[in-house]
Amino acid sequence: MSVANLFFQQCPFASVASLSSLSPFSHSGPSLRVSVKFTVSCSSLASPVTVLDRNVEKKVAERNEIRLGLPSKGRMASDTLDLLKDCQLSVRQVNTRQYVAEIPQLSNLEVWFQRPKDIVRKLVSGDLDLGIVGLDTVTEYGQGDEDLILVHDALDYGDCRLSLAIPKYGIFENINSLRELAQMPQWTSEKPLRVATGFSYMARKFMRENGLKHVSFSTADGALEAAPAMGIADAIVDLVSSGTTLRENNLKEIEGGVIVESQAVLVASRKSLIHRKGVLDTTHEILERLEAHLRAIGQLMVTANMRGSSAEEVAERLLSHTSLSGLQGPTISPVFCKSDGRE
Ligand SMILES: Nc1ncnc2c1ncn2[C@@H]1O[C@H](COP(=O)(O)OP(=O)(O)OP(=O)(O)O)[C@@H](O)[C@H]1O
Numbered sequence: 001m002s003v004a005n006l007f008f009q010q011c012p013f014a015s016v017a018s019l020s021s022l023s024p025f026s027h028s029g030p031s032l033r034v035s036v037k038f039t040v041s042c043s044s045l046a047s048p049v050t051v052l053d054r055n056v057e058k059k060v061a062e063r064n065e066i067r068l069g070l071p072s073k074g075r076m077a078s079d080t081l082d083l084l085k086d087c088q089l090s091v092r093q094v095n096t097r098q099y100v101a102e103i104p105q106l107s108n109l110e111v112w113f114q115r116p117k118d119i120v121r122k123l124v125s126g127d128l129d130l131g132i133v134g135l136d137t138v139t140e141y142g143q144g145d146e147d148l149i150l151v152h153d154a155l156d157y158g159d160c161r162l163s164l165a166i167p168k169y170g171i172f173e174n175i176n177s178l179r180e181l182a183q184m185p186q187w188t189s190e191k192p193l194r195v196a197t198g199f200s201y202m203a204r205k206f207m208r209e210n211g212l213k214h215v216s217f218s219t220a221d222g223a224l225e226a227a228p229a230m231g232i233a234d235a236i237v238d239l240v241s242s243g244t245t246l247r248e249n250n251l252k253e254i255e256g257g258v259i260v261e262s263q264a265v266l267v268a269s270r271k272s273l274i275h276r277k278g279v280l281d282t283t284h285e286i287l288e289r290l291e292a293h294l295r296a297i298g299q300l301m302v303t304a305n306m307r308g309s310s311a312e313e314v315a316e317r318l319l320s321h322t323s324l325s326g327l328q329g330p331t332i333s334p335v336f337c338k339s340d341g342r343e
């Protein structure tokens, strides 16, 4: 059985863990007062799990504490802390220049703040057990290492895509798909398509798999969109979210040119899950909280008092309104008045 399947067997996810809104209402009528609870569901979040499977036996370092890597700065940093806070997992950091912190709700766990790419590297080397980063980063720096397991692959923030983009002008003016790009006669072994990217592993793999034979790569740490205009590259492979940077640099995405759709994910080291004491339970705990929080987005639980002659009559009235009847129907319980002990 895979480790991820084991998680799901052990973890029947909580349905609704947080109450987003309380909205009492009343109804005047016969004597009985009952409290009515019902849930209204607007959306739920699927969470498929991907298991990268190969038997890699690596030494688990000699330490007892469990280590979770979180982005130290950049786009993912504050959203990651916000997500954990929403899951009632508060990260306690003594000061912002300190790279280690704790989450009081998770015993024996150390949080290490690291750059996203280093989180992936340290998961692979066994210096971290768990991490939260973008899927793009795991794929690029994990390079298919099957010790990395995506425990949750849709944390619902950090959305972007890794895309191939080309100029809107010149020889690319009428090129609108990857197939058309691959078929351009210009690319030869002497004069390959020059691609600038910070994602060489994924870009190379993508080009190979899509039949672009004559390609050369250059790399840079930022402002890649300037490379075509500077004459350094013909195309770029970079992250896109709003598309503004591409537009402002006269570049366009093309059909079939998306390499990966990314968002924040929770990653674990397989060897840690299997060999390090407590990692499986801690992962289970984090996963349950994440799932409960993500599933609760868009769901409401409403508690209200209603008058009625019986619980059945109140239920009937509620069930006749589809917008009030909730997922499975209302939960109804009697209210016992303090003054005379009557319902
Ligand atoms: N428009 C975007 N551009 C870049 N990254 C984005 C964007 N939208 C979401 N992301 C996510 O944020 C992550 C990058 O964050 P950021 O660039 O701040 O950190 P970084 O990896 O440390 O970058 P660098 O080391 O290049 O400074 C990406 O890996 C991606 O998952």
Ligand SMILES: O=P(O)(O)OC[C@H]1O[C@H](OP(=O)(O)OP(=O)(O)O)[C@H](O)[C@@H]1O
Residues within 6 Å of the ligand: 221, 222, 223, 224, 225, 238, 239, 240, 241, 242, 243, 244, 245, 246
């Ligand atoms: O589609 P958009 O919303 O315009 O976002 C895409 C841009 O954001 C990122 O750059 P970032 O701002 O991180 O700066 P960088 O170029 O220094 O990496 C990415 O590398 C793109 O350049």
